[in-house]
Amino acid sequence: MPNYKLIYFNGRGRAEVARYVFALAGAEYEDHRIEFSEWAALKPTMPAGALPVLEVDGARIAQSHAIARYVAREFNLAGDNNLEMAQCDQVLETLVDISNDAAPIGSEKDETKKAELKKSIFEEKVKAKLQYLDNFLAANGGEFFVGKKFTLADVGALFRLDRVIGDFGDDALKDFPKLAAHREKVSKEPKIAAWIEKRPKTNF
Template identity: 45%
Template sequence: MAPKYKLTYFNVRGRAELARLIFAAAGVEFEDARVDGAQWAAIKETAPMGQLPLLEVDGKTMCQSTAIFRYAAKETGLSGKPGWEEAQADMLVCGMEDLFIKLVTAHFEKDEAKKEELKKELVTFVPQFFGNYEKLCGPDGFFVGSSLTYADLAFFAGTHNILKERADALENFPKLAKVIENVKDNKGVAAYIAERPDTAV
């Protein structure tokens, strides 16, 4: 019997969206449980590390978003070929965390002057980051191998807000632009995106 997956997180993309995209891309059913603060407070004590997201698999629970991504990718065949290819996908997914932290820090900064400074830093950081990823990407818009892996999905998830603000942000990075196209071309992803709530982060 196919495993029963339940992913619990807040109603934002944040640290769960890549897991949702992995299941969607693989055409694997999962319960997309989105909780509010009160619901989370009620279950927090039972969480292994007191944190969200949580992934339940046939009643067993795990946490730590990036470990969830890897597990979901392995189970659904989206982690890349075992060995060096899988390690490369892992490296690229981990690297997205560097961008995520910078984007989230700027987004949530309350001091306006500091926020402007952080946004200014991003103007330099983002193209450098894209430059590295462009070099690491395969010629057909797949980061590793010749088909979709969760590294492609991670890039798509992690650049959502950048591309929303500036649709031409990838104009100098043709391979990365192709990654975004390839992800959007996936039927499961397209169906999921058409239905998902529109959230700020």
């Protein structure tokens, strides 16, 4: 097996889905976390001037989604055939859409306006995507998004749905019981649960 070194800041952020995949695979890797104070010196040395970066025997891969997909493919957790890979991608791209929808929340400083913005984003944009994911899950039997085992789609959803709850509140999944149950199930998968327990407690 190659040597994997995942370089990111000390947070879950854009590295966490790849970390979930490593955990699910039970694979060894170096979880290299840098301080913000080190970043200015390191930035020019990184392929795209940003993190995360995954080193594979020294070769560097940039872009969080490329990294997560690469790691998932390494461990056969990206779908068992071309169709399943496309199904995983459908879920992942929907999660990206949800992330993009929620992005303006972070830049609104006025608390009253922020609360209104959250409400409108949730009602007008996010809800329909959650419904799509709920239906997608139901169509595959409700246990796994794709095929008959956990894949990148399932851990990607865990990460994003945690953020949805963080952004829109504990009730965000109340109309989507299948998604809520699935999130619970993925977080209790023994290797994922062990990682959640042991990972550094960080504020992003």
